[in-house]
Amino acid sequence: MRTLQETTRAQWAPGARPSEAIADWLRRLVPLTPVRLVVVLSAAAAASLLLPKSGWNTDDSAWIPAFVILTGLSVMLEFVAVELPHGGVVSVATITHIATIFLVPPPFAALSVGLAVIFEEIVHRRALVRLAFNSSSYVLTIALASLAVRLIGDPRVLVTNREHLPLVAMVVIVSLVYYVLNDLLTCAIMALTTGRSLAYLVRTNSRGTILAEAGAGMVGVLFALIWIVEPIWTALLVIPAAVIARALQYIRQLERETRSAVASLAEVVDHRDASTFHHSERVALYAVATARQLDLDEDVVELIAQAAAVHDLGKIAVPDRILLKPGPLTAEERTAMAVHTEIGARILRQFHLFSSGANIVLHHHESYDGSGYPHGLAGEAIPIGARVVAVADAFDAMTSDRPYRAALSVEEAIARLRDGAGEQWDPNVVDALLALLASGRLALDDRPTVADRPDAA
Numbered sequence: 431m432r433t434l435q436e437t438t439r440a441q442w443a444p445g446a447r448p449s450e451a452i453a454d455w456l457r458r459l460v461p462l463t464p465v466r467l468v469v470v471l472s473a474a475a476a477a478s479l480l481l482p483k484s485g486w487n488t489d490d491s492a493w494i495p496a497f498v499i500l501t502g503l504s505v506m507l508e509f510v511a512v513e514l515p516h517g518g519v520v521s522v523a524t525i526t527h528i529a530t531i532f533l534v535p536p537p538f539a540a541l542s543v544g545l546a547v548i549f550e551e552i553v554h555r556r557a558l559v560r561l562a563f564n565s566s567s568y569v570l571t572i573a574l575a576s577l578a579v580r581l582i583g584d585p586r587v588l589v590t591n592r593e594h595l596p597l598v599a600m601v602v603i604v605s606l607v608y609y610v611l612n613d614l615l616t617c618a619i620m621a622l623t624t625g626r627s628l629a630y631l632v633r634t635n636s637r638g639t640i641l642a643e644a645g646a647g648m649v650g651v652l653f654a655l656i657w658i659v660e661p662i663w664t665a666l667l668v669i670p671a672a673v674i675a676r677a678l679q680y681i682r683q684l685e686r687e688t689r690s691a692v693a694s695l696a697e698v699v700d701h702r703d704a705s706t707f708h709h710s711e712r713v714a715l716y717a718v719a720t721a722r723q724l725d726l727d728e729d730v731v732e733l734i735a736q737a738a739a740v741h742d743l744g745k746i747a748v749p750d751r752i753l754l755k756p757g758p759l760t761a762e763e764r765t766a767m768a769v770h771t772e773i774g775a776r777i778l779r780q781f782h783l784f785s786s787g788a789n790i791v792l793h794h795h796e797s798y799d800g801s802g803y804p805h806g807l808a809g810e811a812i813p814i815g816a817r818v819v820a821v822a823d824a825f826d827a828m829t830s831d832r833p834y835r836a837a838l839s840v841e842e843a844i845a846r847l848r849d850g851a852g853e854q855w856d857p858n859v860v861d862a863l864l865a866l867l868a869s870g871r872l873a874l875d876d877r878p879t880v881a882d883r884p885d886a887a
Contacts, residue, residue, distance in 0.1 A: 468566070495661070505549050539576045551565065568612070582596055723866055744772065
């Protein structure tokens with residue numbers, strides 16, 4: 431089950447500028463804002479409760495115990511949730527949601543899930559707009575899935591008569607309606623509030639949890655089938671449900687801890703030299719803004735953000751006598767310093783979450799004319815992420831104090847970037863960064879500086 435997390439007031443503001451040209455075009459074509467989407471969704475959810483109830487005899491009260499028990503279980507499972515990488519949460523309440531679709535007639539199935547979601551939102555004192563979105567999205571999803579079930583037939587009759595083919599078709603259709611609609615609605619609201627691509631959000635938020643979520647759905651199907659035969663045996667599903675819940679939690683915990691560990695290593699490098707404090711953070715800021723100015727795919731932007739934040743990780747193996755040397759390096763020292771790109775890439779390849787960005791770290795000191803290191807790549811042969819990080823890295827280095835020189839003015843840094851475009855740096859990337867600076871969309875006054883060090887005087 432996916433729901434929306436808290437967002438900032440600025441993100442909810444209508445008219446927020448999307449980062450991609452296509453998203454901007456769609457917004458002009460259809461002036462949809464997060465608040466308007468919630469209003470439309472709430473109206474659709476209310477209307478869905480009036481959908482026809484074909485295929486189910488609501489006079490048969492056998493469904494009432496299932497309604498009561500599943501509503502209670504849904505309330506409890508709503509509190510077992512795992513955060514998704516780019517907003518929203520996923521919980522094992524999918525188990526009871528799927529079971530409710532099969533065992534409770536409409537509109538009571540939608541009401542059961544809707545009440546559970548509302549209860550959890552109220553307990554956590556969520557904002558009204560979030561409460562409205564999450565409850566409405568689930569009422570609509572469950573109502574449409576219930577309609578699909580009833581159009582095929584009564585699950586109890588199919589199980590009793592061993593009509594396997596219609597039952598399989600029912601499971602497939604319910605799963606598609608539930609997961610696809612739920613994911614699309616959640617990712618759509620996040621796309622509107624963050625400006626990220628809808629397709630990108632669907633991919634990244636499903637990555638790593640899709641099997642666990644599918645497993646939860648199948649446990650829900652088993653719950654319904656066992657309930658039809660003999661309700662008491664549904665208690666056996668407690669253990670697989672708990673295993674799935676823990677699996678989801680461990681997946682996200684592993685991701686968080688991996689990111690934190692690698693980021694901490696990168697910070698060690700920045701903290702070794704007062705002049706490079708927050709350097710990686712600033713490079714990531716410039717690189718992401720430049721990548722979006724170039725209209726790169728959101729997956730590439732995310733990869734650049736990760737790699738830029740740890741691009742100097744390999745300097746952890748460079749001795750202080752070289753890293754902190756106040757004067758020019760000797761040829762031997764330059765060789766020792768140059769190895770940091772290979773060391774950083776080698777470290778990142780040990781972590782699945784960062785392995786894709788290892789090539790960016792490896793090649794961020796290549797030159798556009800082929801005179802860089804470590805492999806002397808030139809032009810388009812250099813990964814685009816490495817070309818972006820190279821320009822961001824150079825700009826921050828030039829505008830920051832170093833042991834061997836004072837920071838250059840922004841004007842001087844811009845002049846040097848222009849002079850080196852086509853030789854040291856990709857001219858398109860340079861143009862993108864300069865366009866951001868000229869338009870004021872990249873404000874240097876807001877960047878973290880050495881003065882932000884906790885031990886700064």
